[in-house]
Amino acid sequence: MVSVQEILSGDRLSLARLLSKIENDTSDGRATLSELFPHTGNAHLIGVTGAPGTGKSSLVNQLACYYRQPPENKTPKRVAIVAVDPSSPFSGGAVLGDRVRMRDLAGDPGVFIRSMASRGSLGGLATTTSGVVQAFDSAGFEIILIETVGAGQAEVDIARLAHTTLVVEAPGLGDEIQAIKAGILEIADILVVNKADRAGVENTERALRNMLNLSQPAKRVYRHHGTLETVPSPTAETPESESAWVPPIQKTVAIDGTGASELGDLIAQHKTHLQKTGEWERMERARLQAELENLLQITLVSRWRDALSAEMYENVFEQLIERQLSPRQAVDELLNSGPKS
Amino acid sequence: MSETERKIRVLIAKPGLDGHDRGAKVVARALRDAGMEVIYTGLRQTPEMIAEAALQEDVDVVGLSILSGAHMALAPRVVELINANGQDHVQIFLGGIIPDEDIGKLEEIGVSGIYGPGTLMDEIVGDIRKGVLGEKAK
Numbered sequence: 001m002v003s004v005q006e007i008l009s010g011d012r013l014s015l016a017r018l019l020s021k022i023e024n025d026t027s028d029g030r031a032t033l034s035e036l037f038p039h040t041g042n043a044h045l046i047g048v049t050g051a052p053g054t055g056k057s058s059l060v061n062q063l064a065c066y067y068r069q070p071p072e073n074k075t076p077k078r079v080a081i082v083a084v085d086p087s088s089p090f091s092g093g094a095v096l097g098d099r100v101r102m103r104d105l106a107g108d109p110g111v112f113i114r115s116m117a118s119r120g121s122l123g124g125l126a127t128t129t130s131g132v133v134q135a136f137d138s139a140g141f142e143i144i145l146i147e148t149v150g151a152g153q154a155e156v157d158i159a160r161l162a163h164t165t166l167v168v169e170a171p172g173l174g175d176e177i178q179a180i181k182a183g184i185l186e187i188a189d190i191l192v193v194n195k196a197d198r199a200g201v202e203n204t205e206r207a208l209r210n211m212l213n214l215s216q217p218a219k220r221v222y223r224h225h226g227t228l229e230t231v232p233s234p235t236a237e238t239p240e241s242e243s244a245w246v247p248p249i250q251k252t253v254a255i256d257g258t259g260a261s262e263l264g265d266l267i268a269q270h271k272t273h274l275q276k277t278g279e280w281e282r283m284e285r286a287r288l289q290a291e292l293e294n295l296l297q298i299t300l301v302s303r304w305r306d307a308l309s310a311e312m313y314e315n316v317f318e319q320l321i322e323r324q325l326s327p328r329q330a331v332d333e334l335l336n337s338g339p340k341s
Numbered sequence: 342m343s344e345t346e347r348k349i350r351v352l353i354a355k356p357g358l359d360g361h362d363r364g365a366k367v368v369a370r371a372l373r374d375a376g377m378e379v380i381y382t383g384l385r386q387t388p389e390m391i392a393e394a395a396l397q398e399d400v401d402v403v404g405l406s407i408l409s410g411a412h413m414a415l416a417p418r419v420v421e422l423i424n425a426n427g428q429d430h431v432q433i434f435l436g437g438i439i440p441d442e443d444i445g446k447l448e449e450i451g452v453s454g455i456y457g458p459g460t461l462m463d464e465i466v467g468d469i470r471k472g473v474l475g476e477k478a479k
Contacts (some may be wrong), residue, residue: 013427016399024347092348092404093373099394106390113397117348117378 001030002033007139012112019114022131027266033131036138040303041284043080043137043144044271047162049184050238051115052150054170055194057083057101058254060145064105064255067143078110080141084125086149087117094118098147112141124148124155130291133161151184159187161226163283164270167261168192171200171210187230188247196251207251243277245270269277279330307339349377349473351402354391355384356419359409376471389414392422394460395431398473401473407437412447420451432472434465460477 002021006014010321021029046063048056060081067077085099087208094117105111114132121127125148134145148158148236167188185191185208193204248266274280316333325333353369355362362384369379380398382391393401402424407415415433423431434454435447444455454468 012396016396017424020350020399088373092374094378095369095381096371096378096380098408099380102382103386103390106393108385113394115398121347131445210467251394 002032004032007032007135008039008319009298010139015112015135016114018135019132022135023116023126025120029131033134036135039138041125041137042189043131043133043141043259044267045146045162046135046165046267047143047146047148047158047165047243048168049148049155049158049165049187049245050192050194051153051170051173054150054168054173055252055254056168058097059166059168059192059194059252059260059263060098060147061102061104062252062254062257062260063145063264063267064102064111066260068105068108068110068265071261076110077142078140079105079112079143080088080117080136080139081105081147082129083113083137083147084118084129084149086094087119089120090326092119107326110208112136121157122155123157124151125157125161125296127293129275130161154310156184156187160287163274163293164189164267166190166192168194169204170195170203171198173204186215186238189245190263191247191249191250192263193251197253201251205251212247212249242274245273258268258334302337308334312338342354348425350380350400351400351404352382352391352398353399353404353406354382354386354394355406356386356388356415357407357409357411357452358385358411360384360405361408364407364408365404365406368406368436368462368465370418372466372469373463375395375462375466375470381453384470388418388422391419391427395423395428396426401411402432402469404433405433405435407414407439410438413443417450418448424451433467434468436460453473466472 002018064079067079085096087094096115116126118126250263316330320330369381372379432453436456
């Protein structure tokens with residue numbers, strides 16, 4: 001059993017061991033996490049996602065440096081980094097290489113980097129990532145940077161976990177059609193165009209800006225007679241749209257740190273926006289409710305399955321194979337005559 | 342709910358100044374294919390960086406690749422730091438060009454396996470499994 005007191009007092013070895021127990025989903029890990037739960041809810045969770053090779057790890061490195069050595073008027077924050085890389089679907093093994101880009105952070109006791117393998121999960125995170133994040137939160141890390149698996153178009157779990165989601169793009173990856181597809185770009189709170197020293201960066205920026213213009217029709221103002229008179233767009237402006245967050249686009253060069261402090265400012269602005277509009281509490285509620293629903297389902301199913309006799313299951317399954325029952329009828333049959341909870 | 346099968350976690354690191362990382366990458370890949378989770382740290386790591394990474398990642402095994410000839414300076418320092426962090430259960434192995442006369446001394450200070458050119462991957466995988474599972478049984 002990992003001591004809760006040691007985690008709260010910042011013991012790094014105990015924390016590292018607890019993270020393994022959470023990853024392996026042991027009963028010990030679950031119990032400790034439950035005890036730590038009252039101490040969570042203080043960290044700002046920042047997700048970093050984007051296609052492989054866009055520079056997510058290097059950007060996380062720069063952001064962590066920014067939080068450790070902020071501009072003069074701010075105090076340094078403790079930073080935890082959770083970096084997820086894919087597991088092999090064949091061997092279950094993984095090569096976790098995100099630390100390679102984070103060597104600037106070595107030797108800093110205010111930083112803790114943990115690599116995670118996705119272990120078969122498909123949403124860009126591992127199923128236990130939220131538990132690992134909770135452990136860091138309870139251990140007093142104020143900023144938690146969560147780097148997803150190199151994501152394509154549909155790995156959007158991060159938006160549910162993080163308060164602020166950065167989607168990292170790089171020049172030369174896609175055109176305007178890619179930019180209007182549903183999926184990963186929609187979850188961005190801040191769009192980052194990394195490798196901004198490369199050719200073609202203007203095109204990438206323009207495509208993203210056009211995409212944003214299409215997705216924020218209520219914010220549009222049409223100009224009548226040139227610039228003489230502004231006319232509100234036909235879609236009615238609701239009071240809420242006044243406070244709507246329009247994802248800004250920030251250009252960065254993660255290998256030399258260009259744009260990192262501007263990005264840090266944008267992240268702070270987004271946090272202020274969330275808190276001012278009440279969105280922060282709404283997100284928190286939604287996230288905890290989703291977790292509750294998810295655990296409820298898993299627990300109910302496994303309890304019910306444990307109570308169900310193998311004989312009855314086999315019997316119904318045989319009828320299904322014989323096509324005497326449809327899959328849905330088989331479920332009804334089991335629920336009606338199986339164990340009652 | 343069944344508890345997920347425990348994964349063996351390995352840190353592969355290159356301490357010192359030589360830039361030959363092909364061997365380290367081949368071993369990382371082979372361990373991946375054997376179902377292990379391999380944390381790869383890249384080139385030019387100091388012993389302090391390696392020990393810190395081993396702690397944060399809570400690894401079972403640390404593999405060092407050294408082809409610079411500085412193994413008698415680097416390996417003992419890594420062993421010392423990892424033990425000082427309270428991770429004396431961690432298995433440490435070494436790959437690279439290691440002269441025969443140094444092997445005994447390295448084993449004495451706690452390096453559990455030394456693998457030169459021509460080592461079969463199965464041998465490394467087998468030794469790690471045996472070491473970690475033996476450690477678990479203790």
